[in-house]
Amino acid sequence: MxxxxxxxxxxxxxxxxxxxxxxxxxxxxxxxxxDTGYQEDTGEWRPDAWLELTRDDRIVFTLARVEMGQGTxxxxxxxxxxxxxxxxxxxxxxxxxxxAAYRNPLFGxxxxxxxxxxxxxxxxxxxxxxxARLLLVKAAARVWxxxxxxxxxxxxxxxHPDGPDVLRYGQLVHLAEQESLPAxxxxxxxxxxxxxxxxxGRLDAHAKVTGQAQYGIDVDLPGMLYAVMVRxxxxxxxxxxxxxxxxxxxxxxxxxxxxxxGIAIVADRYWRARKAQQAIEVTWDNREAIAVSGDDxxxxxxxxxxxxxxxxxxxxxxxxxxxxxxGWLTAEYEQPYLAHATMEPMNATAWYxxxxxxxxxxxxxxDLGRIAAARQSDLSPGEITxxxxxxxxxxxxxxxxxxxEEVAAIAVRLDTPVKLIxxxxxxxxxxxxxxxxxxxxxxxxxxxxxxxxDHQIVGPQILDWYVRNAAPAQxxxxxxxxxxxxxxVGLAAEGIxxxxxISAIEGAVDYPYQxxxxxxxxxxxxxxxxxxxxxxxxxxxxxxAVETFxxxxxxxxxxxxxxxxxxxxxxxxxxxxxxxxxxxxxxWGEPQAEGRARGMALFKSFGTYVAQVVEASVEYGExxxxxxxxxxxxxxxxxxxxxxxxxxxxxxxxxxxxxxGEITLQQGEIQQSNFHDYRLLPMHQAPMIKIDIVDSDEPPxxxxxxxxxxxxxxxxxxxxxxxxxxxxxLPFRA
Amino acid sequence: xxxxxxxxxxxxxxxxxxxTPLLWVLRDELKLKGTKxxxxxxxxxxxxxxxxxxxxxxxxxxxxxVAGAEITTIEGLSSGAELHPLQKAWIAEGVPQCGYCxxxxxxxxxxxLASNPSPSREEVVATMTxxxxxxxTYPRIIAAVESVVGQYQAAGQSPAVTPVAREGA
Numbered sequence: 001m002x003x004x005x006x007x008x009x010x011x012x013x014x015x016x017x018x019x020x021x022x023x024x025x026x027x028x029x030x031x032x033x034x035d036t037g038y039q040e041d042t043g044e045w046r047p048d049a050w051l052e053l054t055r056d057d058r059i060v061f062t063l064a065r066v067e068m069g070q071g072t073x074x075x076x077x078x079x080x081x082x083x084x085x086x087x088x089x090x091x092x093x094x095x096x097x098x099x100a101a102y103r104n105p106l107f108g109x110x111x112x113x114x115x116x117x118x119x120x121x122x123x124x125x126x127x128x129x130x131x132a133r134l135l136l137v138k139a140a141a142r143v144w145x146x147x148x149x150x151x152x153x154x155x156x157x158x159x160h161p162d163g164p165d166v167l168r169y170g171q172l173v174h175l176a177e178q179e180s181l182p183a184x185x186x187x188x189x190x191x192x193x194x195x196x197x198x199x200x201g202r203l204d205a206h207a208k209v210t211g212q213a214q215y216g217i218d219v220d221l222p223g224m225l226y227a228v229m230v231r232x233x234x235x236x237x238x239x240x241x242x243x244x245x246x247x248x249x250x251x252x253x254x255x256x257x258x259x260x261x262g263i264a265i266v267a268d269r270y271w272r273a274r275k276a277q278q279a280i281e282v283t284w285d286n287r288e289a290i291a292v293s294g295d296d297x298x299x300x301x302x303x304x305x306x307x308x309x310x311x312x313x314x315x316x317x318x319x320x321x322x323x324x325x326x327g328w329l330t331a332e333y334e335q336p337y338l339a340h341a342t343m344e345p346m347n348a349t350a351w352y353x354x355x356x357x358x359x360x361x362x363x364x365x366x367d368l369g370r371i372a373a374a375r376q377s378d379l380s381p382g383e384i385t386x387x388x389x390x391x392x393x394x395x396x397x398x399x400x401x402x403x404x405e406e407v408a409a410i411a412v413r414l415d416t417p418v419k420l421i422x423x424x425x426x427x428x429x430x431x432x433x434x435x436x437x438x439x440x441x442x443x444x445x446x447x448x449x450x451x452x453x454d455h456q457i458v459g460p461q462i463l464d465w466y467v468r469n470a471a472p473a474q475x476x477x478x479x480x481x482x483x484x485x486x487x488x489v490g491l492a493a494e495g496i497x498x499x500x501x502i503s504a505i506e507g508a509v510d511y512p513y514q515x516x517x518x519x520x521x522x523x524x525x526x527x528x529x530x531x532x533x534x535x536x537x538x539x540x541x542x543x544x545a546v547e548t549f550x551x552x553x554x555x556x557x558x559x560x561x562x563x564x565x566x567x568x569x570x571x572x573x574x575x576x577x578x579x580x581x582x583x584x585x586x587x588w589g590e591p592q593a594e595g596r597a598r599g600m601a602l603f604k605s606f607g608t609y610v611a612q613v614v615e616a617s618v619e620y621g622e623x624x625x626x627x628x629x630x631x632x633x634x635x636x637x638x639x640x641x642x643x644x645x646x647x648x649x650x651x652x653x654x655x656x657x658x659x660x661g662e663i664t665l666q667q668g669e670i671q672q673s674n675f676h677d678y679r680l681l682p683m684h685q686a687p688m689i690k691i692d693i694v695d696s697d698e699p700p701x702x703x704x705x706x707x708x709x710x711x712x713x714x715x716x717x718x719x720x721x722x723x724x725x726x727x728x729x730l731p732f733r734a
Numbered sequence: 735x736x737x738x739x740x741x742x743x744x745x746x747x748x749x750x751x752x753x754t755p756l757l758w759v760l761r762d763e764l765k766l767k768g769t770k771x772x773x774x775x776x777x778x779x780x781x782x783x784x785x786x787x788x789x790x791x792x793x794x795x796x797x798x799x800v801a802g803a804e805i806t807t808i809e810g811l812s813s814g815a816e817l818h819p820l821q822k823a824w825i826a827e828g829v830p831q832c833g834y835c836x837x838x839x840x841x842x843x844x845x846x847l848a849s850n851p852s853p854s855r856e857e858v859v860a861t862m863t864x865x866x867x868x869x870x871t872y873p874r875i876i877a878a879v880e881s882v883v884g885q886y887q888a889a890g891q892s893p894a895v896t897p898v899a900r901e902g903a
Contacts, residue, residue: 390833
C-alpha cells in the first residue's frame with residue numbers, strides 16, 4: 001500500500017452517528033482492488049465505522065484486527081490516540097463485526113495474521129485520528145473566531161490560543177461534521193509523539209488479570225446448551241452408525257446426530273455431554289480416510305524430490321552450469337508436523353432463529369467464519385452475524401473455521417443457543433497442522449567462497465486447504481451453490497486473481513546472501529494431512545534449513561559463522577546491522593562458560609530483520625538453553641514493550657518446537673493428545689532473553705512472528721558447536 | 735443431591751453430578767468465567783483455584799471432593815475495587831498477552847506468596863513452572879512476582895535481574 005502518497009480525503013468519510021456524535025469511516029484502498037471485475041457491493045447494512053466521538057465525550061474505536069495476545073488492542077488504539085491527542089486509556093475499544101470495510105487490505109479478507117496489523121494500520125488509523133482532531137480544531141476555531149492553526153489540543157480538549165478557554169471534543173462533535181478536510185491531513189512528527197514509541201501498559205491488562213476478559217469459551221446465553229463432537233480418529237473418515245439410543249437415555253442429553261464433520265452430542269450441561277461422549281460406540285466408514293503412518297511422509301517426500309525437480313521460484317545466475325559434484329556439498333533437513341496448542345481450545349457458540357444466525361467465536365477471520373456457517377445452514381452470509389471475542393491464542397490455527405462449521409451444523413438443528421467446546425485431546429488430534437517439510441540443500445564452495453546455492457523445498461502449500469472458504473468470503477453475495485466453484489477458481493487463479501501462495505517458499509526465495517548462482521525450487525506434494533498457517537508459516541521451516549546450511553558451509557569453509565555471513569551481506573545493510581549488533585551484545589567470539597557453546601542465525605521475515613545468538617549446553621543428556629540475545633529491526637516502534645514481548649514470545653514458541661514439537665501419525669491417526677506428549681516449554685526451561693531493538697525511521701513491520709524462525713537454527717548451530725553433531729531433524733536430540 | 739461449598743466467601747448449593755469437575759461448576763453454574771479450561775487433565779494450570787487456601791486444578795477436582803470447602807477464584811482474589819498486589823504487578827509489568835492462562839498463573843503466584851512472602855528466583859520458578867503459557871509470558875511473570883516480593887521485603891535488598899533485559903545500542 002502506497003501509504004504516504006495516499007490522498008487521505010479519498011478514504012475518509014465523515015458523518016453523523018446515530019448517537020448524534022461524529023463518525024469517521026475509513027474505506028481502505030486495496031479493499032476493492034482484487035481486479036476481478038466484480039463490483040464491491042455486499043448489500044449489507046453498515047452500521048459501524050472505525051472511530052466515533054459522542055457528545056458526552058466517549059471515543060469509540062472499532063478494532064478490526066483481533067486481539068489474540070499480539071497487542072492490536074493496545075497498539076492500534078494508540079495509533080488513533082496519538083493523533084487524536086487523547087490518552088489511549090480514554091478510548092473504548094469494540095471488536096469489529098464482519099464488513100468489507102474491515103478487510104485487511106493486504107489480503108482482501110477480514111483476517112488477522114501474517115504480522116500485518118500495525119503495518120497495514122499505521123497510515124490509515126493515524127490519518128483517522130488526525131482528521132478527527134483537525135475537524136474538531138477547525139470547529140473550535142470557528143466558535144472562537146480565531147485561526148485554526150493557532151489552536152492546540154490536549155487530552156480531549158481544544159485549547160484557545162490566547163487563554164485558558166477550552167472546548168471539550170464532545171462539545172464540538174456536532175459542529176465538526178460541517179468542517180472540511182484538506183487533501184492531505186498532516187500527521188504528527190515523531191518528535192511530538194506522546195504515546196507512540198513509548199513503553200506503555202496494555203489496555204486489555206486489567207480485564208485479563210481480573211478474569212473479566214471475555215474469550216469465546218466464556219460466552220453464556222440464556223437457555224444455552226452444550227455440544228461436543230466425536231470426529232473420526234482418521235482424517236477423512238465418516239461415521240456410519242452409532243449407539244444413538246443409548247446416548248439419548250443418558251442424563252441431560254438432548255440430542256445426538258451425524259453431521260458432515262462427525263457426531264454431535266448436545267446436552268444441558270457440558271459435563272453431561274462429555275460423559276455421553278465417553279459412552280459412544282461408533283462404526284466408522286474409513287474408505288476416504290487417510291492412512292499415513294510414521295515415516296511415510298518423509299519417504300513420500302524423498303520420492304517426490306527425486307521424481308520431480310520442482311517449480312523454480314528463483315534462479316540467479318545458472319546453478320546447473322557450475323561444474324557438477326566436485327566441491328558441491330549437500331544436506332537434507334526434516335521438520336515434522338506441528339500443532340498450535342492455543343491455550344484456549346477451539347470453541348464457538350451459535351444461535352439460529354428467525355432466519356438468522358448469531359455466532360460468537362474466537363476467530364482470526366470472522367468473514368471466513370460467516371462463510372463456514374453459511375455452508376452448514378440454509379442462510380446466506382448476510383443473514384449471519386459473527387461476534388468476535390478475545391482469543392486465547394491464535395498462532396494461525398483460528399484462521400481455519402472448522403469449529404464454526406461444526407457449531408453452525410449443530411445450531412440449525414436446535415432452537416436454542418449452543419456452545420461447542422473441544423477437549424484438549426480433540427484440539428491436538430483434529431487440528432490443522434504446520435506442514436511437515438523436507439529440504440534438500442546443495443551448495444558449491446570454491447575455497448572459502450560460496451558460489452552456488454540450490455534449495456529444493458518439498459511439501460504441501462497451505463492455499464490448497466484454505467481456499468475453500470477464502471474465495472467465497474471475497475464474494476459473499478455469490479450464491480452458495482457457487483462456493484465450491486469459487487474455491488476451485490480461487491486455486492486455479494492463484495497468482496492471477498488471488499495472491500500467489502508463498503507459504504512453502506517464503507524465507508527461501510528471499511535468500512539474502514550475495515551468491516552468484518542461486519536457485520530455489522518447490523516440489524509440491526501433499527500427504528493429505530490437514531494443514532494451515534502456524535506462527536511464522538514457511539519462514540518457520542525455511543529459516544531452519546537456510547540458516548543451518550549456512551552454518552554447515554561456514555564450517556566447511558573453515559570460517560567463523562559470523563564472519564562467513566557478514567562477508568556475504570555487503571549489499572544488505574539492515575541484515576548486517578542486526579547481525580553485528582547481536583554478535584556484539586552476545587559477546588560472539590569471547591570465551592564462555594565451560595560446557596556451553598553459542599550458535600547464531602539471521603533471518604528476515606514479515607519485513608522484520610532478526611539476528612539471534614543462542615547459548616546452550618547439554619546437561620544429563622538434556623539440551624539446556626541458557627541465553628538468547630536478539631537484535632531486531634522492525635522499523636518504527638509503536639510500543640517497545642509489546643515488541644519485546646512478541647519477540648521474546650516468539651523465541652519461546654520457537655524453542656518449544658526445537659526441543660519438543662512433533663506430531664506423528666499412525667494409520668492416519670495423530671498420536672499425541674495432551675500436554676504430556678505434546679510438551680510446551682515450561683518456565684524452568686526458559687532462557688534469559690536479551691532484546692535489542694534498532695532505532696529506525698523506516699515504516700513499521702511485523703513483530704508477532706519474526707522472533708520464531710531464527711531461534712531454531714541458532715540453537716541447532718550452538719549444539720553443533722558444542723558436540724560436533726549436526727542437528728538436521730526437528731525436534732533436536734541431545 | 736445438592737452439594738454445599740463456599741465460593742469467594744459466598745455459601746452456595748450446587749445441584750450437579752458429584753463427579754462434575756469443580757471447573758465447570760464455577761464456570762457454568764456460578765458463572766465465574768475467569769477460571770479457564772486448558773487441558774482437562776491437570777497438566778497446564780489454567781484452571782488453578784484455591785481450595786481451603788491450597789492451589790488446586792479445578793478441571794480435575796470432582797465436586798464431591800470439595801463439599802464444604804472454601805474456594806477462591808480469580809474473581810475473589812481481591813476484595814472490593816482494590817486489586818491484589820499481584821494483579822497490580824501484572825498490569826504494571828504488562829504480563830498478559832492472550833491472557834488466557836493468567837488467572838491460573840496469578841492464583842498460583844498468590845498461593846506462593848501467601849506461604850512464602852520472599853521466595854528466591856529459584857523458588858518462584860519451581861512453583862510457577864507447572865503453569866504453562868503458550869504466548870511466552872514467563873519472563874514478565876517472574877518480573878511481576880519479584881516486584882511484589884520486593885514490596886514485601888525490607889527496602890535495600892537488591893532486586894533480581896530482569897529476565898527479559900533490554901540492550902542499548
